[in-house]
Amino acid sequence: MERGQGRLALLLTYGFLCAAAFSILLPLALMLLNSLRSNFEIYMDPIGLPDPPDWGVYARAWEDGGLGQAFLNSLRISGLTILAVCTTASMAAWALARRSVPGWMTISLYFLATTTIPIQLFLFPLFFLFAKLGLINHWSAVVLVYTAIYTPFSLFLLRTYVLAIPVELEEAARIDGAGEWAVFRRVVLPMLTPGLLTVALIVGLNSWNEFIIGITFLQHAEAATVVARFYQLSGRYQNDWPQMMAAATLIALPVVVFFILLQRRFIEGISSGAVKG
Structure with missing residues (x-):
């Protein structure tokens, strides 16, 4: 019983840490991706991928x-x-x-x-x-x-x-x-x-x-x-x-x-x- 509770607590801890990391990294990833896209692409799909990426920006x-x-x-x-x-x-x-x-x-x-x-x-x-x-x-x-x-x-x-x-x-x-x-x-x-x-x-x-x-x-x-x-x-x-x-x-x-x-x-x-x- 105690071992099962320990595994559950460990899973909840890792789940919380993964959710926190995702919430922090997602804005950074969107910032990087949207910097390589055009205004039109951003307006049409704010979370899309650049096609093709514009590094000259x-x-x-x-x-x-x-x-x-x-x-x-x-x-x-x-x-x-x-x-x-x-x-x-x-x-x-x-x-x-x-x-x-x-x-x-x-x-x-x-x-x-x-x-x-x-x-x-x-x-x-x-x-x-x-x-x-x-x-x-x-x-x-x-x-x-x-x-x-x-x-x-x-x-x-x-x-x-x-x-x-x-x-x-x-x-x-x-x-x-x-x-x-x-x-x-x-x-x-x-x-x-x-x-x-x-x-x-x-x-x-x-x-x-x-x-x-x-x-x-x-x-x-x-x-x-x-x-x-x-x-x-x-x-x-x-x-x-x-x-x-x-x-x-x-x-x-x-x-x-x-x-x-x-x-x-x-x-x-x-x-x-x-x-x-």
């Missing part, structure tokens, strides 16, 4: 949408955001895990509270502040905002990894004459690699796909991110569905590849951080 979408410069903008913003978050969060996590910081609980509650506040409430004050500083349409404004948004979560995650590092390793390095910076760089940082990869993946995906902040502070076409350019493309080519689907496929491709390359590290980092926390 990707070149047209890349050129007409100005995706080349937008890709460079998004890569720069995402890369610098990952670097800034990993740097600040790792050092802060080490300090908070190893030092007796007065008011740590208050700081924790503050970070947790700020993560629940919608970013839209800060857009107007930040816009006027950056306008006075001359940072509108400059990538540094978006990087600063992204860093402030993603640092609290990254700090809490990395702190769990620091707590799992034996203090004896750091003490041994200090006995050998290493300073605090050398201890962090040579002992702590290498052992934080799984957590840093997890943070890099989460921050990179979120900053690449983010729209509200990017469209608010980067209003010129030359400074726009890929998501903002796609929004402008959809307003410009309302009836050119193949071109819009091709642009969406090009924008989603780096995210999918990045996640596939780091998915094992991501799962290990999340599960390990949850156990250590």
